[in-house]
Amino acid sequence: MKRRKATLTAAAAGTVAGVVGLGLLALPTSASSAPSLPPVGAEQLVESVLREQPPAMGGTVKVDNALGLPAIPGVPEGSALLGGGETRVWLDGHGRGRAQIASSGREQTIVHDGTTTWRWDSSSRTAVRSTHPDAKKPEGTVDPSAAARQLISTIRSSSTVAVDGTARVANRDAYELVLTPAPSERTVLREVRVAVDAEKRVPLRVTVLANGSSDPVLQAGFTELAFGEQDAGLFKFEPPAGATVKDDERKPDRNAAKDHPKPKIVGDGWDTAVVVDLPKGKERGEQDPLAMVKQLGKPVEGAYGRGWLISTKVGSALVTESGRAALGAVPEQVLVEALGSTR
Known part of the structure; x- marks a missing residue:
């Protein structure tokens, strides 16, 4: 679930x-x-x-x-x-x-x-x-x-x-x-x-x-x-x-699991927020996730430090410069609280 x-x-x-x-x-x-x-x-x-x-x-x-x-x-x-x-x-x-x-x-x-x-x-x-x-x-x-x-x-x-x-x-x-x-x-x-x-x-x-x-x-x-x-x-x-x-060679990697902990779920239902750690740098030849966030997002600051906010009509993503991200169909404040509760 x-x-x-x-x-x-x-x-x-x-x-x-x-x-x-x-x-x-x-x-x-x-x-x-x-x-x-x-x-x-x-x-x-x-x-x-x-x-x-x-x-x-x-x-x-x-x-x-x-x-x-x-x-x-x-x-x-x-x-x-x-x-x-x-x-x-x-x-x-x-x-x-x-x-x-x-x-x-x-x-x-x-x-x-x-x-x-x-x-x-x-x-x-x-x-x-x-x-x-x-x-x-x-x-x-x-x-x-x-x-x-x-x-x-x-x-x-x-x-x-x-x-x-x-x-x-x-x-x-x-x-x-x-x-x-x-x-x-x-x-x-x-x-x-x-x-x-x-x-x-x-x-x-x-x-x-x-x-x-x-x-x-x-x-x-x-x-x-x-x-x-x-x-x-x-x-x-x-x-x-x-x-x-x-052949799709993507398989579970124990070392990768250590580097990228599982997402944390904050709340439930409509105001659920998901807190994740973005992969560091480029992986499998793909673009650096944080670099893409910087292109898409608006610079913001808060208790989490510096970051970028990506907003759409159905939700937002708040990403810190350390690579932590909170996502949800919620206002920005809910994402800020989610980051604070999962330190």
């Missing part, structure tokens, strides 16, 4: 990785008239969403956001990294799946066949292979509805939960499930609305709204969707001729 909270909070904090994590959580509002459906209780709807497993289905997920991210040097506007564009997804209902993301002439494909995950990048013509002997699909790899289920599971206990009418999403009838922070929660978010398929109980749309704004700050989800058996060939991957094939 703590790991799920850390994942969702980091996403809401507005870091680049977080934007990708939340990118598959919501969908544009449909102009179709609201369908007439049998009444359903809020808790009954929540339980059915968490209980049901994703059936075989295929569709298109469209992502839009108004996160207010600062410009990222070297990253073009509209990049898939910022959560924009469309993704085609297919699930077989038995743990296998496929996702294809196209943007700016580049296509990224993720295929999970039950024991192996392939990640293909057409721009570099590189295929990265990850093997999972336990046959479990890596969480959130290709199923966009999984993120919505995870979000509901994490914040339901600290929320007022209600069913607010119905909607028509991707030509499907749906109930509108609304989760609002309890009065005791300190968060920049006002509410999360989840459109749940009336028949299949699959999340079709999640709309994230922040305080001080009447418009959604993050929207994505299915614009078209069909349930039913999918072509088995979609869940197989053969690297194209001439492609570079690499």
